[in-house]
Amino acid sequence: xxxxxxxxxxxxxxxxxxxxxxxxxxxxxxxxxxxxxxxxxxxxxxxxxxxxxxxxxxxxxxxxxxxxxxxxxxxxxxxxxxxxxxxxxxxxxxxxxxxxxxxxxxxxxxxxxxxxxxxxxxxxxxxxxxxxxxxxxxxxxxxxxxxxxxxxxxxxxxxxxxxxxxxxxxxxxxxxxxxxxxxxxxxxxxxxxxxxxxxxxxxxxxxxxxxxxxxxxxxxxxxxxxxxxxxxxxxxxxxxxxxxxxxxxxxxxxxxxxxxxxxxxxxxxxxxx
Numbered sequence: 295x296x297x298x299x300x301x302x303x304x305x306x307x308x309x310x311x312x313x314x315x316x317x318x319x320x321x322x323x324x325x326x327x328x329x330x331x332x333x334x335x336x337x338x339x340x341x342x343x344x345x346x347x348x349x350x351x352x353x354x355x356x357x358x359x360x361x362x363x364x365x366x367x368x369x370x371x372x373x374x375x376x377x378x379x380x381x382x383x384x385x386x387x388x389x390x391x392x393x394x395x396x397x398x399x400x401x402x403x404x405x406x407x408x409x410x411x412x413x414x415x416x417x418x419x420x421x422x423x424x425x426x427x428x429x430x431x432x433x434x435x436x437x438x439x440x441x442x443x444x445x446x447x448x449x450x451x452x453x454x455x456x457x458x459x460x461x462x463x464x465x466x467x468x469x470x471x472x473x474x475x476x477x478x479x480x481x482x483x484x485x486x487x488x489x490x491x492x493x494x495x496x497x498x499x500x501x502x503x504x505x506x507x508x509x510x511x512x513x514x515x516x517x518x519x520x521x522x523x524x525x526x527x528x529x530x531x532x533x534x535x536x537x538x539x540x541x542x543x544x545x546x547x548x549x550x551x552x553x554x555x556x557x558x559x560x561x562x563x564x565x566x567x
Contacts, residue, residue: 329395354366379392457563484539505523
């Protein structure tokens with residue numbers, strides 16, 4: 295009787311052990327194995343800004359020297375380190391890495407690739423910076439087919455070439471032609487929702503909008519300048535207008551104001567993601 299009981303217990307332990315072996319790969323299917331090099335510093339390079347990092351071991355510490363780079367290193371190089379789970383979340387993904395001690399052949403840089411990630415759906419995040427960049431660059435590469443609005447001021451012609459709608463965003467394709475012999479050094483752009491008509495007796499309520507993304511940095515230009523500006527979708531009544539002001543960096547700076555009507559916004563072409 296004792297022999298049968300002992301045999302039954304051994305068989306049960308064997309079954310549980312085999313089940314553990316079978317289940318373990320499924321549990322760690324989304325965890326990529328990496329190694330800490332001999333210099334005790336490892337860099338994870340993300341395709342988009344990193345929002346969150348978790349390190350399971352107190353033997354390690356990390357920081358973000360750049361918005362898309364996570365640096366991991368030992369707190370004490372003389373202390374023993376066994377392993378750790380590193381969790382990194384971007385704007386649209388989450389990735390986990392199982393970190394073990396390595397050697398002098400272990401890479402010091404790890405690129406976070408799609409195969410190592412799982413999609414992360416966070417309400418309110420919208421498009422990632424990487425997605426905004428790619429969409430803006432594609433739009434810039436295409437030739438403007440429309441001229442929705444124009445303005446001429448101080449020898450500068452401003453054009454709203456096109457408006458595109460993508461999800462919760464508006465992509466404004468705007469260009470400027472300098473018809474003078476004086477170069478134009480840009481101080482800044484401002485986007486405001488203002489009243490169409492302003493009288494002395496009226497209370498002007500101006501709402502300034504901050505672009506979510508700008509494709510190129512603001513430079514100076516001699517003859518031609520074009521850029522893609524991304525703002526959140528907005529609605530405003532018919533007595534309001536979206537004003538885009540280009541300001542020159544000089545004491546007698548030239549200001550070019552481009553007015554965008556609500557009808558222009560409603561007529562935006564939709565682009566698929």
